Amino acid sequence: METNSPDQPASSATVRPTPSDVALPDQPDAVLTCDNVDVYYGSFKAVEQVNLGFGLNEITALIGPSGCGKSTLLRSLNRMNDLVEGARVAGTVSFMNEDIYGPGVDAIEVRRRIGMVFQKPNPFPKSIYDNIAYGARVTGMKVSSMDDLVEEALTRAALWDEVKDKLKQSAYGLSGGQQQRLCIARTIAIKPDVILMDEPCSALDPIATMRIEDLMQELRKDYTIVIVTHNMQQAARVADRTAFFTALPDETTGNRTGVLVEYGKTGQIFGAPNDKRTEDYISGRFG
Amino acid sequence: MNKKSATFPVLVIDDVAGSKGPAQLPGPSNISHFAGRPRPGEKIIKGVLAFSAALTVVITVGILIALIVPGVEFFVNVPIWDFLFGTRWTPMFADADYGVLPLVSATIWTTVLALIIAIPFGLGAAVLMSEYAHPKLRAVLKPILEVLAGIPTVVYGLFALQFIQLVVFKEWLQLDTGAFSVLAAGLVMGIMIIPTIASISEDAMSAVPMSLRQGSAALGANRMQTSVRVVFPAALSGIIAAIILGVSRAVGETMIVAIAAGSQARIVTGPLEAGQTMTGFIANAALGDSRVGSLEYNTLFAVGLLLFIITLIINMISIRLVNKFRQVY
Structure with a gap:
């Protein structure tokens, strides 16, 4: 069903300021902020000194070459890195001014408030219905009608019409794109x-x-979204603000540590980057 | 291969397109461009593999025939109905009865008791190792379990008879029991099966992709919920296979029951009673001096045949179950 077509969006390489660029405040109304965040795997420092604020109901894109630590940073934003042996965060990540790594904070509750969609669609080997109901069931969410919850979630993810007649079938029967929308x-x-x-x-x-x-774009009205992408056109198309990361080798060990180079409105990052490295990357000269 | 191809005439794409008619290949046309070097070694390997595969089939069929022939002779003398549903098993007595139910009852008791021990502890150990244990703990636990699997069953039998039955049951717990009991045999057999169930289930759970655990965690599930609701169902076909293997081992286990369950064939009605299992009977009677071709001799094979059929049925049920519950990820 979903085949290549001549009008594939990825081919439109035109970089334009997002329409909301003008209306966007200069500084984001941040719900999630990083203050001097370092992320370590054991003794290896993967990301260094990140200061970022993710604006309410904005889409923020994290871009940069492979190994620049953008996925690592993303995973530290909802404590998914806790599942990785030896991963450690220094500095402060706060959600609505509360340190999510603070004492007494339940990582499970953090992940409930800050959800995550992964690179590869990872539906559970259960029915479509049970995949949607899973989160509500495990978190003990009070729902008046699970059927309504499932329908609402699938409708918002623009999947309802495609799956409404096969809710009890395995999620693995769906195409890759449908599976990813199911995960959303x-x-x-x-x-x-x-x-x-x-x-x-x-x-x-x-x-x-x-x-x-x-x-x-639809979800952004109600949610704050942070997206890591390798696809610069995608960042230019969807994001309100963009943060560009790169990896710098350590002078003594040679280990590459990710740093935030530049953060700003997407139109500015792609149209008039302040840093030479950003310009080189987005114009395809490196990375 | 790539180096070699350079010596062959090169096919030009333009020719294939058909614009200049059929491709003109240089060189004599009766030589194949694709003839490889002969590989005699491959034929030999294939032959050896086919022989190995055939051998297992032949041996299985041979065992089956060796069981069926004396078994059929037995059923010529004893009606199958009397065998299957008779409640008195006295093949060595003057007034011989051939009702197999006493043996079956002891086998059911020891098997069920063993599974009551082995399934919860085996699965618990598997969940601990695959979902909770630090890699270092796991590196210690798994070899210990495998040592447990390597202990000879005669040692387990001795342990059941001398320690569990005599010391624990009679001295410490002051239970009203004799020298043997199906409980002691079943309990120890359960301990013996734990590593089988734990190891195979752990393999099945570890094979569940990490991405599913991450997906579950990202939805606010804790580790227990992830284990029980995502990993366990996804690994269920492997877990069922592990349990079925455990059942088969329990039904077929001989040494422990021969030593610790007793050698009196009678219907077992409680866990503290002694009883003789099917395997226990075969082990005892096969050591006796029954003449080849005699009815006592054939009796051994009739029981063996029944054991074989029971195991076969369990395996068939398990294949059904595995297919039914399979969650493909």
Whole structure:
């Protein structure tokens, strides 16, 4: 169904300021902020000194070459890095001015409020219905009608019409793009405040990618979205603000540590970057 | 291969397109461009593999025939109905009865008792190792379990008879029981099966992709919920296979029951009673001096045949179950 077509969005390389660029405040009204954040894997420092604020109901894109630590940073924003042996965060990540790594903070509650969509669609080997209901069931969410919750989540993820007649069938019967929208539906079903997306379209074809991008624009009205992407056109198309990261080798060890180079409105980053490295990267001269 | 191809005539794409008619290949036309070097070694390997595969089939069929022939002779003398539903098993007595139910009852008792021990502890150990344990703990636990699997069953039998039955049950707990009991045999058999169930289930759970656990965690599930609701169902076909293997081992286990369950064939009605299992009977009677071809001799094979059929049925049920519950990820 979802095949390549001549009008694939990825081919439109035109970089334009997002329409909201003008209306966007200079500084984001940040719900999620990083203050001097370093992320370590054991003794290896993967990301260094990140200061960022993710604006309410904005889409923020994290871009940069491979190994620049953007996915690592993303995973530290909802404590998914806790699952990685030896991962450690220094500095402060705060959600609505509360340190999510603070004492007494339950990582599970953090992940409930700050959801995540992964690079490869990862539906559970259960029915479509059970995939959506899973989050509500495990978190003990009070729902008056699970059927309504499932329908609402699937509708918001623009998947309802395609799956409404096969809710009891395995999610593995869906195409890759549908599976990824299912994973988004699953995430919004538990009504988080922030959705983190880790290269959500990298395993998808251009049409499925376009659908997810449309969906992101739709979701942005109610959610704060942070997306990691390798696709600069995608960042230019969907993001309100863009943060560009790069990796700098350590002078003594040679280990490459990610640093934030530049952060600003997407139109400015792509149109008039302040840093030479940003300009080189977005114009394809490196990375 | 790539180096070699340079010596062959090169096919030009333009020719294939058909604009100049059929491709003109240089060189004599009766030589194939694709002839490879002969590979005699491959034929030999294939032959050896086919022989190995055939051998297992032949041996299985041979065992089956060796069981069926004396078994059929037995059923010529004893009606199958009397065998399957008779409640008195006295093949060595003057007034011989051939009702197999006493043996079956002891087998059911020891098997069920073993599974009551082995399934919860085996699965618990598997969940701990695959979902909770730090890699270092796991590196210690798994070899210990494998040592447990390597202990000879005769040692387990001795342990059941001398320690569990005599010391624990009779001295410490002051239970009203004799020298043997199906409980002691079943309990120890359960301990013996734990590593089988734990190891295979752990493999099945570890094979569940990490991405599913991450997806579950990202939806606000804790580790227990992730284990029980995502990993366990996804690994269920492997877990069922592990349990079925455990059942088969329990039904077929001989040494422990021969030593610790007793050698009196009678219907077992409680866990503290002694009883003789099917395997226990075969082990005892096969050591006796029954003449080849005699009815006592054939009796051994009739019981063996029944054991074989029971195991076969369990395996068939398990294949059904595995297919039914399979969650493909």
